[in-house]
Amino acid sequence: xxxxxxxxxxxxxxxxxxxxxxxxxxxxxxxxxxxxxxxxxxxxxxxxxxxxxxxxxxxxxxxxxxxxxxxxxxxxxxxxxxxxxxxxxxxxxxxxxxxxxxxxxxxxxxxxxxxxxxxxxxxxxxxxxxxxxxxxxxxxxxxxxxxxxxxxxxxxxxxxxxxxxxxxxxxxxxxxxxxxxxxxxxxxxxxxxxxxxxxxxxxxxxxxxxxxxxxxxxxxxxxxxxxxxxxxxxxxxxxxxxxxxxxxxxxxxxxxxxxxxxxxxxxxxxxxxxxxxxxxxxxxxxxxxxxxxxxxxxxx
Amino acid sequence: xxxxxxxxxxxxxxxxxxxxxxxxxxxxxxxxxxxxxxxxxxxxxxxxxxxxxxxxxxxxxxxxxxxxxxxxxxxxxxxxxxxxxxxxxxxxxxxxxxxxxxxxxxxxxxxxxxxxxxxxxxxxxxxxxxxxxxxxxxxxxxxxxxxxxxxxxxxxxxxxxxxxxxxxxxxxxxxxxxxxxxxxxxxxxxxxxxxxxxxxxxxxxxxxxxxxxxxxxxxxxxxxxxxxxxxxxxxxxxxxxxxxxxxxxxxxxxxx
Numbered sequence: 001x002x003x004x005x006x007x008x009x010x011x012x013x014x015x016x017x018x019x020x021x022x023x024x025x026x027x028x029x030x031x032x033x034x035x036x037x038x039x040x041x042x043x044x045x046x047x048x049x050x051x052x053x054x055x056x057x058x059x060x061x062x063x064x065x066x067x068x069x070x071x072x073x074x075x076x077x078x079x080x081x082x083x084x085x086x087x088x089x090x091x092x093x094x095x096x097x098x099x100x101x102x103x104x105x106x107x108x109x110x111x112x113x114x115x116x117x118x119x120x121x122x123x124x125x126x127x128x129x130x131x132x133x134x135x136x137x138x139x140x141x142x143x144x145x146x147x148x149x150x151x152x153x154x155x156x157x158x159x160x161x162x163x164x165x166x167x168x169x170x171x172x173x174x175x176x177x178x179x180x181x182x183x184x185x186x187x188x189x190x191x192x193x194x195x196x197x198x199x200x201x202x203x204x205x206x207x208x209x210x211x212x213x214x215x216x217x218x219x220x221x222x223x224x225x226x227x228x229x230x231x232x233x234x235x236x237x238x239x240x241x242x243x244x245x246x247x248x249x250x251x252x253x254x255x256x257x258x259x260x261x262x263x264x265x266x267x268x269x270x271x272x273x274x275x276x277x278x279x280x281x282x283x284x285x286x287x288x289x290x291x292x293x294x295x296x297x298x299x300x
Numbered sequence: 301x302x303x304x305x306x307x308x309x310x311x312x313x314x315x316x317x318x319x320x321x322x323x324x325x326x327x328x329x330x331x332x333x334x335x336x337x338x339x340x341x342x343x344x345x346x347x348x349x350x351x352x353x354x355x356x357x358x359x360x361x362x363x364x365x366x367x368x369x370x371x372x373x374x375x376x377x378x379x380x381x382x383x384x385x386x387x388x389x390x391x392x393x394x395x396x397x398x399x400x401x402x403x404x405x406x407x408x409x410x411x412x413x414x415x416x417x418x419x420x421x422x423x424x425x426x427x428x429x430x431x432x433x434x435x436x437x438x439x440x441x442x443x444x445x446x447x448x449x450x451x452x453x454x455x456x457x458x459x460x461x462x463x464x465x466x467x468x469x470x471x472x473x474x475x476x477x478x479x480x481x482x483x484x485x486x487x488x489x490x491x492x493x494x495x496x497x498x499x500x501x502x503x504x505x506x507x508x509x510x511x512x513x514x515x516x517x518x519x520x521x522x523x524x525x526x527x528x529x530x531x532x533x534x535x536x537x538x539x540x541x542x543x544x545x546x547x548x549x550x551x552x553x554x555x556x
Contacts, residue, residue, distance in 0.1 A: 026352050026381055027367020051381065052429075073429035078328055078365035086424045098413075100432035101351065102385040109382050121390055123436035124474035125409070125462040128428060131418050145475070175372045176352045179381050233369050240364045290373050 002167035003220045007193060008269065010219035011037045014157050014189045018067075020047040022108075022155035022187060023056055026178030027077055027238075030056050030230035031161040031193050033223045033270040039063035040264055049155060051104045051179060052077060055229070055246050058084045061094065062256050063264065068095035070153075072104035079243050083250040098132055103150050108179055110152035111186030119147040158187030160212060161226050163235065164202070165194040169217025172202075172209045175233025184212045193223040195235050206295075225274045228285070236285040302507060304533045305554040306487040308541055309505060310444045311337060312533045313485045314398075317442055322395040323347045325388075325434055328366050329551050330444050331398035332359075336545050337537065349394065351430040353384045362546055385430070389437050392477055397438030399431055399481070403456050404443060406519045407497050408463025408481025410435065411456040418458060428460050435461035436476045440483075447486035453518040464497030471497065488513045490530065494522070503528040 005013075015021065015038055023031050035056040038046075042064070048057045049070035054077065060066055062084045069089075074082050088094035099107065106118035119138070129135035129148065137146050160180050165171040169192045173180060184190050192212065197220070203210060214220075226232075229239035249259050267273045274282070302309075307330060314334035318324065320343040326335050332348075336359070339346045348357045352367040356376025363371055372378055379387070388394060401410035402425050412431055416422030435441055441463075445451050463481040464471045471480055481499070484491040490503040500522040501513050506529070514521045546552045 027365050028352070028369070071427065073426050074424070075426035075429075077367070081426070089424050090421055092420065098427055100428040101381065101430045102390070102433045105382045105385060120433075121437070122474065122476070123432045123462060124465060124471070124476055125432050125435065125459050127418075127459040128413070128432060174378075175369060176354065176367050176378060177380050178353065178367075181380065182382060231369055233372055238365065238369065243365075287369075 003169055003217060004167045004197065005219050005221060007033060007037050007221040007223050008041070010191045010221050011041055014191055014218055015043055016156070017043055018045045019156035020049060021157055021159070022049045022183045023159040024050070024178060024180045024183035025161060025227070025230065026051060026176055027054075027230060028176040028178065029161040029173070029180065029227050029232060030054055031159045031226055032056050032228060032230065033226040033273070034159045034191065034193060035060050036264045036273070038065055039260065049153065051101055053082055053085055055243065058082050058246070058250060059260065059264070061085050061088055062250070063260055066094065068097065070097045070104070072099045072101045076243060076247060078240070079247050083247070084256065097134070098128065099150065100128065103135065105179055105182065107150045107153035108182040108186050110150070111154045112182040113185070115152060117149040117151050119149050122146060122148050153186060155183065155187040157189045157191065158183040159191045159193070160184050161193045161223075161232070162212070163194070163232060164196040164198045165192055165220055166198055166200045166203050166214065167220060168200070168214035169212065169220045170200070170203045170210055170214040171212040172206065173211040174209060177211060181211050184216060190217045191219045191221065192217045193221045193226045195224050195226070195232050197222045223270050226270060228274070234287070237287050239281070239285060304538055305552060306446060307552045307554045308533060308538060309487055310485050311541060311552065312537045313490065313505070313530060314442060314444050315341065315537070317483055317485070318343050318346060318396060321345045323349060323393060324396040325349050325351065325394045325398070325430070325438055327351075327398050327400060328363050328368070332363060333541060333545050333551060337540055340540050340544070341537065349384065349388060351381070351384060353379045353381055355379065355388070362550060364550070385433060389433055392437065394438045395440060397434035397441045399435060399441050399443040399461065401431065401443070401460065402451070403453050404445065404451060404484060405453065405456050405463070406499055407465060407467060408484065408493060408499055409456060409459050409465065410443065410461045410463065411458045412460045413458040415457050431461045435463065435478070435481070437478045439479050441478065441481045443481065443484045445484065445486055447488040447513060447516045449516055449518045452516070464493060468493070468495065468497030488516065494524075498522065500524050501527065503530050505530050506532045
């Protein structure tokens, strides 16, 4: 059964005020178009979870969508500070809950596998465990030693961007796979955005590449260039210029708001955004080809 | 005036700490450059692992983020974030981890979280990322930083990741698998832990003095009895960095 709907419709149906949202993707495949749609629809009181909030959550916080962030590294990757989330936290206007990367991902792993919590070996640093009571210590029933545990994270909705999917949401992903699969399996509802919608036969031609099975997906949206200014491996490059530029934009509230006015509220969808970017930027993001050697599954 | 910059000095000295065959958990910026420099000089069999889940990366261009697509194309393997931390780091498959942070104390503990009170931070820093686990489980940890009192305070505002905790005995009692902070490379020299786990000055770079190091350290810095002098960056090391690895000086430009 086809689950293909426009992204605006998917956000309207599956993202609700007050939700815990996990927009996945570690540097790669960050679903910016979905973040912008959430800002445009003025969703409120969201708890935004991501290992790395990245620019997408900086923008959603600037857009007034968030009540709280859950993260493990809050920076502008490769550039420096994530200014808006940081300023809101420093001003006491935004709640936050913080982990190490492994703690954060272990929470998702527990959520994705139906376990109540996940154990980790101790790191002894201590302070993060002291300030975040979700870190607990339990006795290893076998050795008698101690392990650190974190509770399952179960987002209300996960948003996952992929290279290609069929209309049911069976999705092929390659390149950095971050926490895409874990976020999708941990969440109650899943919005899948894809660069391309392909025939089921293409998915079936390479089943090992399917990271997310369609039966856990609620909505499938065809959104080319969804990840810009992050990237989609093999499709287009990361636009580092914008990551640098955001550092300037986000240092001033008025400039931030005019950015949102022009590039989020001022366009109706990603197609319009992409057209507005202009020929020169689009040309710069093109990449040359480096295909893998195909494998032979055998005809059985 | 030296004919190299401070970031070049840090990178070259970090590269020299790496051994051929090491598996390195590497971040972007100077650690990435140090690894690629080592690979092109004395450590051709260095295996680079990135926390984004990339194993055996051979970046064809300078990666600008921890998840740059150039790390993936031509890599040996790509795995999930859970797998990289669990199968690779926690399992004990990482020899060297590079740390970053705003503050480092005398026992090599690191603060990457906040300046001031945690609940009402004066400066909110990015936070742990992978560093809490790297510090605990990589066999050898290194850190590159300019030498200043602000970086080396007598007390951390927050202990994000473990060096030797309150001393080598405390780390041993905590039963962590990794060996802890084994070298801090600064623009003045190198600090390494003594038998108690305290960082002491063990080497000076050309032109730097013990007094400078002491003035720029927030605790009473001890000096090793066999204080060494590092070799100045070689023309070949500088050439590889400037011509091949960071031709636009994105990470390496700085004052000489």
